[in-house]
Amino acid sequence: PYALIFLFHYLLLLEIGMTFFHLSYVGIFRWILLLGMVYVAVMVLLGYVLSYYVPNSLQATRFIMLLSVPFVMISGMTWPSTHILPALNDLANLLPFTHAQRIIRVLAQKGGQWAQISGDIGALFLMLLVLIVLFLLFCHNQDPLKVHAPESLNADHKIPKRESYQ
Numbered sequence: 001p002y003a004l005i006f007l008f009h010y011l012l013l014l015e016i017g018m019t020f021f022h023l024s025y026v027g028i029f030r031w032i033l034l035l036g037m038v039y040v041a042v043m044v045l046l047g048y049v050l051s052y053y054v055p056n057s058l059q060a061t062r063f064i065m066l067l068s069v070p071f072v073m074i075s076g077m078t079w080p081s082t083h084i085l086p087a088l089n090d091l092a093n094l095l096p097f098t099h100a101q102r103i104i105r106v107l108a109q110k111g112g113q114w115a116q117i118s119g120d121i122g123a124l125f126l127m128l129l130v131l132i133v134l135f136l137l138f139c140h141n142q143d144p145l146k147v148h149a150p151e152s153l154n155a156d157h158k159i160p161k162r163e164s165y166q
Helices: 002-020 029-053 057-074 086-092 096-110 114-139
Strands: none
Touching (some): 057 096
């Protein structure tokens, strides 16, 4: 279900781009759809791998929100990569969003071809392969409900220190 919701959001963003920003995906829609499926697979699997090690959903949300803004900034979306420190560019190349936004920019704004996006598509496939291996090696063989206490999984309906607020 997460992959379907994420793919729906991806397609919705494409529609917003076409409607409000007049981006044209004519002739390149199959590449955009391929990108969407690979990007969604990478992000959902990354979420599964990270959520396995984070004790609860509140901490996972905080972690994602804390990292999302700097990662978007160094991805080259807001500033060109030529104006970002080389070490930050190297870090940005490890992020799926960096490659996805490059592909969208090349295809939607510049009418690019396979040669211009093949490296980024390859990087996304490599990330997907690494995440699959990490998931199969470390995350599938243990039941996280047995590893963590129930209260760490947000399964408890108690509000902490509720009596002190009354």
